[in-house]
Amino acid sequence: MPIDATQLYDDQNIFAKILRGEIPNRTVYEDEWALAFHDINPQAPEHVLVIPKGAYVCWDDFSAKASEAEIAGFVRAVGHVARTMGLVEPGYRLLANTGFDAHQEVPHLHVHIFGGKPLGPMLVR
Secondary structure, eight states: OOTTTTTTTTTHHHHHHHHTTTSSSOEEEEEEEEEEEESOSSSEEEEEEESSSEEEEEHHHHHHHHHHHHHHHHHHHHHHHHHTOTTTTOOEEEEEEOOHHOOSSSSSEEEEESSSSOOOOOOOO
């Protein structure tokens, strides 16, 4: 169910539990700023989620409250994961949903990296 991205951070969300080690994941990459892991319901042959280690509900929350180091570290982690997965040359898609209309389901900022096949145009209707 989509969430209200203007609400306070809920430390019981699934990604917070993954960060605390309460729920297992298939880690692709981890550093001091971010954790990247395979999506449990992949929508493409390659589908990885990258989450910041800080408690941010969505992109808006992150861009307004995160430190310069957190922002740089997170963005660099996303790029590192795409390069490591070999997705730069064939191409990949990044997606970060925010709020109801975008159908954000977990109240923790996350970026989807999709790749591994031609993804087609992005259509909004």
